Amino acid sequence: MTIAPDSARQGSPQYQAMREAVVQMGDALPGKFEITKEGIVHDMMAPVGPHELTALRVRKRLEKVMPEELVAHTGTPDVEDEPGGIMRHPDIMVIAEVDMEVQASFDPRTLIAAVEIVSRSNPDNDWTGKTRDYPLLGIPIYAIFDPRTGTGAVLSDIHSTPEGPRYATRKDFVYGEDVTIADWTISTEGLPRYQ
Structure with missing residues (x-):
């Protein structure tokens, strides 16, 4: 849900x-708050088991194959x-450990990749908003x-468009197939589904 104007x-x-407001609400209310081009987005539900288990398995699989x-x-x-x-919080950030040595937010240009596990409560945030903002x-x-x-x-190859930078390449996959994120290929076998 977007809850503020985009004039910021x-x-x-x-x-x-x-x-x-994001800092204050994040301490007091459940869910995740981010600032987008459209304003504040609130993913109202706390992540559930399949979301967190997917993030854990993808993280571990990536770290096995990365330097x-x-x-x-x-x-x-x-x-x-x-x-x-814009202030976003990816579920998984592929980043050099040295680029994490900061006192405030990460510089998004130091990320090698962002990985999102789609939220059951607000899928458009991951499929639309972040596809625009990242x-x-x-x-x-x-x-x-x-x-x-x-x-x-997996979206890649940023290019200019009249609406601003966008990803030019999209490679779809289904669970069970291998997927390549940047230079690393991992399995999607055994990733949980929402019931």
């Missing part, structure tokens, strides 16, 4: 007010482009795992 830019009173200096991070902080007025943030690879359908997609 970094340094603007609107963006600062939304950022403060040791890279991690598939599932914690905080957010990634934020203050000048663009290329704006400069995140080169965006992988989506959808436990609702047992399918997913």
